[in-house]
Amino acid sequence: MKHALEVNGLHKSFADTRSRGPQQVLVDVSFHIAEGEFVSLIGPSGSGKTTLFHLIGGLELPTSGDIRIDGRSTIGEQGHIAYMPQQASLMPWLTVSANIELALTISGLEKRHARQLAIEWLNRIGLGGTANQFPHLLSGGMQQRVSFLRALLSPKPLMCLDEPFGALDALTRMHMQTWLLSLWEEAKRSVLFVTHSIEEALLLSDRILVLSSAPATIVREIEVAFPRPRSEALWSDPAFVGMKQELYGLLKPAEARR
Ligand SMILES: Nc1ncnc2c1ncn2[C@@H]1O[C@H](COP(=O)(O)OP(=O)(O)OP(=O)(O)O)[C@@H](O)[C@H]1O
Numbered sequence: 001m002k003h004a005l006e007v008n009g010l011h012k013s014f015a016d017t018r019s020r021g022p023q024q025v026l027v028d029v030s031f032h033i034a035e036g037e038f039v040s041l042i043g044p045s046g047s048g049k050t051t052l053f054h055l056i057g058g059l060e061l062p063t064s065g066d067i068r069i070d071g072r073s074t075i076g077e078q079g080h081i082a083y084m085p086q087q088a089s090l091m092p093w094l095t096v097s098a099n100i101e102l103a104l105t106i107s108g109l110e111k112r113h114a115r116q117l118a119i120e121w122l123n124r125i126g127l128g129g130t131a132n133q134f135p136h137l138l139s140g141g142m143q144q145r146v147s148f149l150r151a152l153l154s155p156k157p158l159m160c161l162d163e164p165f166g167a168l169d170a171l172t173r174m175h176m177q178t179w180l181l182s183l184w185e186e187a188k189r190s191v192l193f194v195t196h197s198i199e200e201a202l203l204l205s206d207r208i209l210v211l212s213s214a215p216a217t218i219v220r221e222i223e224v225a226f227p228r229p230r231s232e233a234l235w236s237d238p239a240f241v242g243m244k245q246e247l248y249g250l251l252k253p254a255e256a257r258r
Contacts (some may be wrong), residue, residue, distance in 0.1 A: 002071040004190030005056065006031040010065035012051055021061075024215035025051050029065070031209055031218060033158065040201035043211025044251060049194045053162055056192070057081050070157040082154035082189075086160045086231040088143035090135040096205045097122060097131040103150045121149055125183070141172040148180060152187060163191045165200070178232055185229050198247045202240055203230060210250050220250055224240055230238050 010029040025048040033039045043049055054060040056067055058078040060153075066073055068082045090099045095235035097118045104114035122128045125145055135143055144164060164180075165173045172174050177200055184191065195201050200222055201208045210220040222243065226234055233241050 003068070004035050004070060005192065006035070006066075006068040007031050007052075007056070008066045008068075010052075010055065010067065011063045012048070012055060012060070013063045026062075027215045027217045028219055029211075031221070032192050033192055035120060035157075035184075035190055038184060038191045038193065038204055040195055040199050040205040040208045040245070041211060042195060042198065042208060042247070042251065043216060044045050044213045045196070047211045047213050049211065049217040050162065050248050053160055053192075053194065055085075056158075056160060057083060060222065080156060080158070082149050082156040082159045083150040084151040084159065084164050086163045086166045088135070088140070088147040090143055090150075092135055093134050094133060096127070096138065099146060100153060102151045103154050110235045117153060121153060122146075125149060125179075139172075140168055141176060144168065144176060144180065145254045148183075152183065152189060157190045159189050161191060163194050163196065166196065171219070173200075174232065178206065180204070181230060197236060198244050198251070201230070201247070202226075203234060204242055208247070210247065222247070228255060 008030050008192070011025055012026040013024045016023040016101065029052065034098070041049055041052070055062050057190050058074060058080070060077050061076050067075055068199070074080050087229070094102060097115070100118035100122070101111070101114040102241055104117060108126055109117070119128065119131055123128065127142060127145060130142065135146070148164065151161070165176050168176060177257070181204060193204060204223050208222045209218050210225060211217070212219045
């Protein structure tokens with residue numbers, strides 16, 4: 001079966017300027033994302049999550065191993081993923097709609113179709129009134145919605161979301177999680193989602209991959225079998241609380257476990 005993403009035996013080292021040997025960041029990382037699957041990656045700070053995204057996005061080359069997107073090896077190639085960073089990174093000199101349109105036309109969509117699609121979806125998510133505004137007039141949460149829409153509409157086989165809600169306050173973050181969930185459940189794109197939040201990973205994902213501290217490898221893969229559609233009501237479900245504790249135990253620093 002063709003997967004949206006396959007990562008096989010990935011190793012990544014960086015030259016360490018302080019010591020003489022290389023610094024190993026990722027060691028033998030292997031996993032896959034099936035078409036339409038939502039997979040979260042969770043791990044301690046500095047374990048190599050962003051490095052993994054840079055490898056998948058073709059910004060860095062692995063030391064060894066293979067990365068296949070949509071069945072084809074894409075090592076060092078850019079342009080195969082829709083990427084959403086932690087900060088919305090909308091272009092300030094373009095209107096909200098033009099920000100989305102640009103991403104779509106770069107992906108090969110005809111200009112008029114890109115405009116129609118951007119307006120249609122901005123209306124669907126209640127931001128139709130902002131189409132001709134510049135991004136700085138929007139709140140942080142609204143900017144992240146536009147950024148997510150830009151990634152969602154890009155015709156790429158895989159969406160990579162790098163802690164997209166990390167910079168938002170707790171309440172906005174909760175609203176964004178349920179908003180993203182409802183939109184994703186409708187569109188069913190293949191997603192790799194990086195987060196530091198255990199609750200967020202459990203609420204959103206079909207599977208969670210747990211990275212160890214550096215040099216990082218995948219130490220656990222957890223199926224999250226809660227039925228969809230999901231809502232924040234899940235947070236008090238005893239099974240949810242049990243999984244949360246299990247994940248917390250896995251991610252606790254070694255010294256805190258003693
Ligand atoms: N270009 C680079 N050159 C040298 N070392 C690097 C480079 N990029 C990342 N590293 C190192 O790789 C390790 C992993 O960094 P990375 O940013 O991938 O971790 P992370 O899990 O995303 O961290 P966080 O959760 O804090 O965002 C760190 O020790 C970092 O210093």
